[in-house]
Amino acid sequence: MRDVTRRAGAGLAAVLAWAGLLAGLAGCTDGVEVGMPGKPRAPYDAIRISPEDGAKNIGAQGPLLVSVPDGRLERVKVTKVEDVQKEEVRGRISEDGLSWRPDDGALALAAKYTIDVVAVDGHNRRQARHSTFTTYVPEERFIGYFKPENRATVGTGMIVSFTFNREIENRAGVENAIRVTSKPPVEIVGHWFGRERLDFRPAEYWKPGTEVTVEMRLRDVEAAPGSYGIQQKKVRFTIGRHQVSTVDATKKTMVVRRDGAVLSTIPITAGAPKTTTYNGKMVVSEMFDVTRMNGATVGFTKPDGKSEYNVADVPHAMRLTASGTYLHGNYWAKREWFGSVNITHGCIGLFDVRGGKEHTPASWFFDRTLVGDVVEVVNSRDKTVAPDNGLGGWNMGWDLWKQGSAVN
Numbered sequence: 001m002r003d004v005t006r007r008a009g010a011g012l013a014a015v016l017a018w019a020g021l022l023a024g025l026a027g028c029t030d031g032v033e034v035g036m037p038g039k040p041r042a043p044y045d046a047i048r049i050s051p052e053d054g055a056k057n058i059g060a061q062g063p064l065l066v067s068v069p070d071g072r073l074e075r076v077k078v079t080k081v082e083d084v085q086k087e088e089v090r091g092r093i094s095e096d097g098l099s100w101r102p103d104d105g106a107l108a109l110a111a112k113y114t115i116d117v118v119a120v121d122g123h124n125r126r127q128a129r130h131s132t133f134t135t136y137v138p139e140e141r142f143i144g145y146f147k148p149e150n151r152a153t154v155g156t157g158m159i160v161s162f163t164f165n166r167e168i169e170n171r172a173g174v175e176n177a178i179r180v181t182s183k184p185p186v187e188i189v190g191h192w193f194g195r196e197r198l199d200f201r202p203a204e205y206w207k208p209g210t211e212v213t214v215e216m217r218l219r220d221v222e223a224a225p226g227s228y229g230i231q232q233k234k235v236r237f238t239i240g241r242h243q244v245s246t247v248d249a250t251k252k253t254m255v256v257r258r259d260g261a262v263l264s265t266i267p268i269t270a271g272a273p274k275t276t277t278y279n280g281k282m283v284v285s286e287m288f289d290v291t292r293m294n295g296a297t298v299g300f301t302k303p304d305g306k307s308e309y310n311v312a313d314v315p316h317a318m319r320l321t322a323s324g325t326y327l328h329g330n331y332w333a334k335r336e337w338f339g340s341v342n343i344t345h346g347c348i349g350l351f352d353v354r355g356g357k358e359h360t361p362a363s364w365f366f367d368r369t370l371v372g373d374v375v376e377v378v379n380s381r382d383k384t385v386a387p388d389n390g391l392g393g394w395n396m397g398w399d400l401w402k403q404g405s406a407v408n
Helices: 171-176 361-367 398-403
Strands: 048-050 055-058 065-067 072-082 085-088 091-093 099-102 111-120 126-135 144-147 160-164 178-183 188-193 197-202 211-217 222-224 227-229 232-239 243-248 253-258 261-267 280-283 286-294 310-319 326-330 348-351 374-378
Touching: 065 072, 072 091, 072 099, 126 286, 126 310, 144 211, 171 178, 171 188, 171 197, 171 222, 178 188, 178 197, 188 398, 261 361, 286 326, 310 361, 326 361, 348 361
Parallel strands: 055 126, 243 374, 326 348
Antiparallel strands: 048 065, 065 099, 072 085, 072 111, 091 099, 111 126, 144 160, 160 197, 178 211, 188 197, 211 232, 222 227, 243 253, 253 261, 280 374, 286 310, 310 326
16 A cells, blocks of 8 residues: 555654565455445556656666656655755646646655645546655665654654665674654663664654654664765654544444543444454554545555555555555445444544544544554454554563663
């Protein structure tokens, strides 16, 4: 499930390479839900983006181009994340509405670009598309893409996560060069998932109001023979209120608690018997007003190889895992199914309307959610989500977490 628009709580020194992780088969792949009679309308799937989604080592000349064969581009936002600086790329939509080009065609090296597009075809059908690519990093350098973004206000479950563009052999040296501190102070420990990802968190959820500082002293740190860091930056973010939502897959409800008090109990639909939802603690990592959900991106295909579903305009989508689990609005299921039957491919569905413009349970929850909020699923017949699937590190005990540090 890719192709997304707007409000990505995307990382400032860059976001985790979620798109590359989407190859896993587990998680949601909603569009046409299990047990649904028929399909939503055929998707308008004509947005063209160059470079293609997930492309790496793109040269300075790109090219960078967004286009549609008919209809019009309604909105195009291109963001450059270079080191820990985030900047919108200036560009313009052509007079005929069919293409967008940047004002300056040159791309920055050692940068991540995100592209968010909304287009409308000749039948007034809207489609959203989200794409990312990274530009070439000189061979003798490495960079860490980081989330959350600078000056963000996030939920109490936020995990500081770095993804490096090269394998790190000197893990202790790199970990020592990244310092994560907080006010009030708590013990914060790093944990390596393989040789390209390093996450930091405290033993328990952050306390509301905590101010967190991430200081990167990676310049000239040797990560592997001949590969040196270039980042020398300090970023800060703030912990907002404490919100944890508990999804009971058996009861088909979600209880939303903020600072210990129940805000609401919302009827939901979770994974169907053959495509169950993960148990465990998941953290909202991205939020989108509207997103495309395509089963083929997470392994749900028919015998002929075609996707089981492809919905261009899923509203109020909140990513929970890298493998494709979302909590999102669902306008194609009957309202009485919410709270009574589990029909999804692994996501958590809330009642919504097409376009997401009305007040619905999905819009209510979306408007009260921060990147970093925790959604915990219980009583599902699936396994617990892996600690490295999205920001799932809260599913690992503290002692085991500390064992994953290269310096402790």
